[in-house]
Amino acid sequence: MSLIAKEDLYYKDYSWVATYVNDDPKITGKPDSTELNRREGYEILYFINKVSEIWSFKQKNSATKVEKMIRNEVPEDIRSQEKIKEWISENWTKSKY
Secondary structure, eight states, X not given: OOSOOGGGOSOOOOBOOOOOOTTOTTOOSSOOSSBXXXXXXXXXXXXXXXXXXXXXXXXXXXXXXXXXXXHHTSOTTOOBXXXXXXHHHHHGGGOOO
């Protein structure tokens, strides 16, 4: 079950163009080495909900913190879903959010 929906996202300037179809073999069901497009709403929403599930978040404010960290704190040279997830985990308590 998803923790947040499109209308819950803090930032409202995402592009909403589906880039993958449901049976795409590139979709593994977990954050992987695939690059995360930080301006694509569907990718961000999927990523936030997936890490929220992995980390057992129950509060929407935790999901919003992930979104804000991706937008404002994760270094631009970190691009894969897997590496972004690792960076957020390592920097969670240091975040200004």
